Amino acid sequence: MQSPYSCTLECQLTMQNKYPIGILGATGMVGQRFIQLLENHPWFEVAWLAASDRSSGKPYGEAAKWRLDTPLPDRIARMTVEPADPAGAPKIIFAALDADIAREMEPHFAAAGCAVISNSSAYRMAANVPLVIPEINAEHLHLIEEQPSRAESGGYMVTNPNCSTIGLVMALKPLEERFGIEQIFVTTMQAVSGAGYPGVPSMDILGNVVPYIKSEEEKMEAETLKLLGRLDGHAVTPLAARISAHCNRVAVEDGHTESVSIKLGNKLGRAVTRDDILSAWAEFTPLKLMHLPMAPEQPIEFAPQDDRPQPRLDRNRGRGMAVTVGRLRPCGLLDWKFTVLSHNTIRGAAGAAILNAELLRSLGKLDPAAPPDRSGSLQRKKDIELGDAIATGVTSLLG
């Protein structure tokens, strides 16, 4: 199988040793994506797999019901699933646990000195936990330094957003930067894989639409404003925009589609045109010079056809990491409306967490055993500069 990474041969050869990583919740939908995406990763190697008591002690190939369309790697199939305990775990943990379990378990791993890079909603809105999409708000990673475990053991928690939030925010960020955003109205059509495995019973979803996903609308609304918010001192001030989300489950396997209407601000000092919006999306390549293996070359792709994007045809753009926008047109209620599509278990989950880990490594924050310089405002200033550097595509500050 061809390596899915954009990393050059040179960047692979300069890596003397890969970072050993662990996956918590390795047998689930997102855990399986981690295994698939980390196979042949130039910087990270899967060294530890953990799940519930139902799975621990068994070979992974027996414990997990492999649901992906690439073969389960032999080496992984033979690995024993370990109990979910930090003793003996590597210091970098990708976590794919249900929120209730994550709430209890992730802080134990952070306290034990692990960098916990989480998919769960448990700590996304905690004031001292960064909720990060590398293209959007890298500077929020400074919040790691506000976590007590960082000073005590070097460990910390970082989260990525909900799978429906991530596509929306990717499409909104370049528009917020150039024009400002005052109101957001979004309706989602979310794939069944977003509910984990076995997820929604087939009798409930086939030939049907379910207009309710527990807590999803609240998560989408709060996370969007935090991601687009400003790091002020020790916390994030959310974007001062109004937002309303409707979330629906539809009979699609992978790929969340969203219909979005927005009212723009007046940063430009004149009416925003269709070309202004298309340029903002096309020119949004904030990670371009960082050479992160998981980062897509073009994070936002515009599909000009009248009937695109569609999940089956567009979800794998940019190896599942690009967000596709289309159907841009004036809105009769707000200013503009369009459609967004993103792959929910790649860009919306495992791929998002791997990209966060790659960013952390590039910023020198992926060695929790060595707590950082804790000179307060100096460290914060440096983190904000790093975020700005990414936003402007300047990497000289990355050192």
Ligand SMILES: NC(=O)c1ccc[n+]([C@@H]2O[C@H](COP(=O)([O-])OP(=O)(O)OC[C@H]3O[C@@H](n4cnc5c(N)ncnc54)[C@H](OP(=O)(O)O)[C@@H]3O)[C@@H](O)[C@H]2O)c1
């Ligand atoms: N699916 C998506 O598109 C998506 C997108 C973004 C975020 N997320 C979030 O990612 C997390 C995982 O989602 P998922 O879809 O992968 O769920 P899932 O398929 O239900 O998998 C859950 C995993 O957690 C493990 N687990 C359950 N109880 C445990 C315990 N007490 N101790 C240790 N491990 C335990 C399970 O192990 P066993 O197999 O042993 O039970 C399994 O590996 C959730 O928080 C979800 O909201 C999912």
